[in-house]
Amino acid sequence: MVVSIHSGYVPQQAKIVRTEQMTAAEKLFELQIPDGPLGHEPGQFVEVSILGVGEAPISVSSGPNRGPNFELIVRKAGSVTEAMHQLGAGAVMGIRGPYGHGFPMERLKGSDLLFIGGGIGLVPLRSAIHYALDHRSDYGRVVILYGTKNPNEILFRREIEEWKQRDDVEFFMTVDRGSPDWKGNVGVITTLIPPLDLNITNTTAIVCGPPIMYKFVIMALRSKRLEHDQIYVSLERHMKCGLGKCGHCQINHLYVCQDGPVFLYSDIQDVKEAL
Numbered sequence: 001m002v003v004s005i006h007s008g009y010v011p012q013q014a015k016i017v018r019t020e021q022m023t024a025a026e027k028l029f030e031l032q033i034p035d036g037p038l039g040h041e042p043g044q045f046v047e048v049s050i051l052g053v054g055e056a057p058i059s060v061s062s063g064p065n066r067g068p069n070f071e072l073i074v075r076k077a078g079s080v081t082e083a084m085h086q087l088g089a090g091a092v093m094g095i096r097g098p099y100g101h102g103f104p105m106e107r108l109k110g111s112d113l114l115f116i117g118g119g120i121g122l123v124p125l126r127s128a129i130h131y132a133l134d135h136r137s138d139y140g141r142v143v144i145l146y147g148t149k150n151p152n153e154i155l156f157r158r159e160i161e162e163w164k165q166r167d168d169v170e171f172f173m174t175v176d177r178g179s180p181d182w183k184g185n186v187g188v189i190t191t192l193i194p195p196l197d198l199n200i201t202n203t204t205a206i207v208c209g210p211p212i213m214y215k216f217v218i219m220a221l222r223s224k225r226l227e228h229d230q231i232y233v234s235l236e237r238h239m240k241c242g243l244g245k246c247g248h249c250q251i252n253h254l255y256v257c258q259d260g261p262v263f264l265y266s267d268i269q270d271v272k273e274a275l
């Protein structure tokens with residue numbers, strides 16, 4: 001079989017322009033591709049390849065309007081992500097994509113946006129947050145809830161300070177377990193939801209986090225009377241092709257790589273094992 005360079009199977013070379021160690025386990029990569037920008041939608045992912053090691057799906061974390069380069073935040077989890085962590089500025093990695101359905105930012109114009117990110121779940125949400133802030137007058141309130149296990153795992157510390165300074169962003173965060181010098185909230189992310197005063201008819205929740213978080217966040221949102229079709233979730237599954245061909249990411253009739261990773265909760269609430 002002859003594989004065309006435009007087929008989607010062939011990676012293009014992306015040059016690492018800058019890296020930043022964000023926490024002990026997570027590293028930021030700013031990447032440049034020859035014909036940039038990447039042209040992604042917030043919530044989409046790319047397949048990143050390291051020659052001789054393998055490929056891994058990674059969300060694009062920067063907004064599409066933030067210049068020609070794009071950013072990935074990678075948690076060291078196994079062979080590919082560990083190999084990525086060895087790379088610094090000037091090195092190259094392979095990139096396929098962007099793939100999948102992202103957050104429908106156009107359709108959400110006029111809506112109040114409630115972002116709920118647990119742990120590394122803030123990584124894909126950040127792209128949508130950038131989009132909303134870059135088109136600020138198109139949206140109503142922007143409320144961001146962020147939770148991590150402990151203060152050492154907090155990502156985007158500088159950016160969070162900027163969000164806190166803005167009077168058009170409401171930012172709240174919590175950690176499951178504090179530390180002696182932690183002065184903020186302690187408790188799971190759902191504890192941030194009951195105090196919110198939401199305009200229920202005009203709010204869309206955008207949720208991404210570890211699987212355990214979804215059930216409790218959705219219960220908390222339901223008790224605020226948010227309907228299932230007002231909640232978007234981004235799912236993570238084992239993936240190989242990223243293109244709807246191999247079936248690795250399949251849940252019943254859904255291919256998470258192609259139908260998702262972003263889903264309207266009402267579309268998957270009856271799909272067994274989706275959440």
Ligand SMILES: Cc1cc2nc3c(=O)[nH]c(=O)nc-3n(C[C@H](O)[C@H](O)[C@H](O)COP(=O)(O)OP(=O)(O)OC[C@H]3O[C@@H](n4cnc5c(N)ncnc54)[C@H](O)[C@@H]3O)c2cc1C
Nearest residue numbers: 045056057058059073074075077078079080081236237238
């Ligand atoms: C759509 C999507 C977006 C993602 N975005 C990011 C991101 O922005 N940043 C990031 O750091 N990671 C992200 N991930 C997860 C990332 O793809 C995996 O951590 C990576 O594939 C692990 O590859 P590896 O070779 O380093 O580890 P492996 O050696 O393959 O695996 C190490 C461990 O991680 C588990 N694992 C592998 N893939 C997944 C998965 N998809 N879900 C749950 N567990 C997994 C394995 O079972 C194993 O226990 C995303 C995954 C998906 C599906």
Ligand code: FES
Nearest residue numbers: 240242246247257
């Ligand atoms: S990853 Fe191959 S079909 Fe989804």
